[in-house]
Amino acid sequence: MKQPTNPLYPPSVDHMLGWPLIQALVASHGRTLVLGCLREALALWRDGTANDPASFMQAVQQLVEKTLVPSMRPLYNLTGTVLHTNLGRAPLPPEAIEAMTAVALGASNLEFDLQTGLRGDRDEHVEQWICRLTGAEAATVVNNNAAAVLLVLNALAQRREVVVSRGELIEIGGSFRLPDIMARAGCKLREVGATNRTHAQDYVQAIGPRTALLLKAHTSNFSIQGFTKALSEAQLADIAREHQLPLVVDLGSGSLIDMQALGLPAEPVVGRVLEQGVDIVTFSGDKLLGGPQAGIIAGRADLVARIRKSPLKRALRCDKMTLAALEAVLRLYADPDTLVQKVPTLRLLTRSAEDIRRTAEALLPALAAWAGSAVQVDVHEVSSQIGSGSLPLELLPSAALRLRSNSPNKRERSRHLRELAERLRSLPQPVIGRITDDSLLLDCRCVEQPAALRAQWEAGV
Numbered sequence: 001m002k003q004p005t006n007p008l009y010p011p012s013v014d015h016m017l018g019w020p021l022i023q024a025l026v027a028s029h030g031r032t033l034v035l036g037c038l039r040e041a042l043a044l045w046r047d048g049t050a051n052d053p054a055s056f057m058q059a060v061q062q063l064v065e066k067t068l069v070p071s072m073r074p075l076y077n078l079t080g081t082v083l084h085t086n087l088g089r090a091p092l093p094p095e096a097i098e099a100m101t102a103v104a105l106g107a108s109n110l111e112f113d114l115q116t117g118l119r120g121d122r123d124e125h126v127e128q129w130i131c132r133l134t135g136a137e138a139a140t141v142v143n144n145n146a147a148a149v150l151l152v153l154n155a156l157a158q159r160r161e162v163v164v165s166r167g168e169l170i171e172i173g174g175s176f177r178l179p180d181i182m183a184r185a186g187c188k189l190r191e192v193g194a195t196n197r198t199h200a201q202d203y204v205q206a207i208g209p210r211t212a213l214l215l216k217a218h219t220s221n222f223s224i225q226g227f228t229k230a231l232s233e234a235q236l237a238d239i240a241r242e243h244q245l246p247l248v249v250d251l252g253s254g255s256l257i258d259m260q261a262l263g264l265p266a267e268p269v270v271g272r273v274l275e276q277g278v279d280i281v282t283f284s285g286d287k288l289l290g291g292p293q294a295g296i297i298a299g300r301a302d303l304v305a306r307i308r309k310s311p312l313k314r315a316l317r318c319d320k321m322t323l324a325a326l327e328a329v330l331r332l333y334a335d336p337d338t339l340v341q342k343v344p345t346l347r348l349l350t351r352s353a354e355d356i357r358r359t360a361e362a363l364l365p366a367l368a369a370w371a372g373s374a375v376q377v378d379v380h381e382v383s384s385q386i387g388s389g390s391l392p393l394e395l396l397p398s399a400a401l402r403l404r405s406n407s408p409n410k411r412e413r414s415r416h417l418r419e420l421a422e423r424l425r426s427l428p429q430p431v432i433g434r435i436t437d438d439s440l441l442l443d444c445r446c447v448e449q450p451a452a453l454r455a456q457w458e459a460g461v
């Protein structure tokens with residue numbers, strides 16, 4: 001049925017729902033979604049942008065398509081920072097994906113003991129592996145390492161004092177500040193020493209009847225150099241033992257293996273830290289470990305038991321998919337010969353600069369054609385970073401595709417690079433690089449399958 005349309009007043013919504021393209025959209029995407037987009041598009045009719053049926057229907061279709069693009073989606077991390085917190089940190093191995101899919105699809109023995117038929121504990125799926133790989137007596141897992149620190153402090157030191165060196169009052173990623181976490185955990189911070197130097201005597205003098213534990217935090221994302229002194233774990237463990245206090249170490253990333261043996265910067269090895277006499281360590285699942293987001297708490301059985309009993313543990317616990325993925329990744333650590341090849345984080349961090357350069361060279365022609373003649377593209381030596389708080393000073397030799405603008409004007413060049421970065425971000429699978437000085441760098445360390453990335457540039461020319 002035709003109805004005359006007034007450019008100033010849109011027809012009724014009911015009437016518009018009868019228009020052919022709108023009906024087709026409802027048939028494929030559902031009434032709720034299309035109705036929402038149609039109502040949103042009414043503003044375009046009223047302001048004259050789309051005030052005839054054909055252009056209105058097109059506007060609705062565009063809104064529907066925009067709404068259907070998933071908000072969270074995969075992208076190419078060419079920033080050169082392998083464990084990039086904003087880009088999702090550790091990529092997971094297929095073994096972890098399979099384990100997650102298997103438990104996500106239906107029921108599982110998440111908290112069910114198949115031998116006794118009784119209720120089980122969700123930690124059991126990973127605890128044995130953590131203990132085997134670190135030498136810890138017991139372990140428990142929560143949502144992330146910040147949660148692990150919060151839980152440990154709350155369970156072991158609520159309404160009491162925690163002694164920490166002033167050099168370790170760290171902030172990580174702007175949202176994790178040790179003093180704030182400590183306040184929320186209900187403990188009182190007892191700072192000792194100075195920013196650059198803390199001595200044994202500083203700790204000993206701070207210990208009193210209200211002291212609950214000694215805390216050491218790995219200063220992972222910065223380094224103080226020069227006139228410095230901090231106590232080793234072993235020295236702190238001596239003090240803690242003498243005063244019958246637990247020593248807790250927040251390792252941040254930590255590692256289950258010796259990173260130096262892989263040619264990477266040194267990172268505390270969880271097992272070795274525990275051997276020094278540390279009672280409890282906390283570390284992330286999705287930093288160097290290369291697993292899902294999680295916070296692992298490992299150490300003395302009596303302390304882990306107290307931590308596990310805290311009501312906060314219930315609030316901070318991991319879901320079944322995380323535990324399934326973590327178990328699968330920990331299992332890969334059982335075979336040191338295949339570990340580095342199977343855990344993507346370790347594989348990416350140990351890639352040779354030559355191998356990365358070959359990937360960059362294979363991508364260069366497609367990128368150069370896509371970028372156009374106003375841009376120069378070459379392969380450039382760069383340094384990647386581990387990221388996620390691992391020492392920012394220690395860099396890994398890598399290769400990047402470097403884009404530079406041909407414009408003689410500096411302002412123009414910088415505008416040009418920002419535009420290129422935006423074009424890269426709006427590709428179907430967005431490409432994220434980094435702008436430094438006068439160039440846009442696409443570090444190829446994390447590109448293991450260049451074909452799909454190249455095809456995307458080829459399609460976009």
Ligand SMILES: *Cc1c(COP(=O)(O)O)cnc(C)c1O
Pocket residue numbers: 144145146147170172176217218219220221250251252253283284285294295388389
């Ligand atoms: C990264 C880090 C944290 C926070 O860990 P998340 O897993 O991101 O919650 C806490 N402490 C240290 C020392 C860290 O490096």
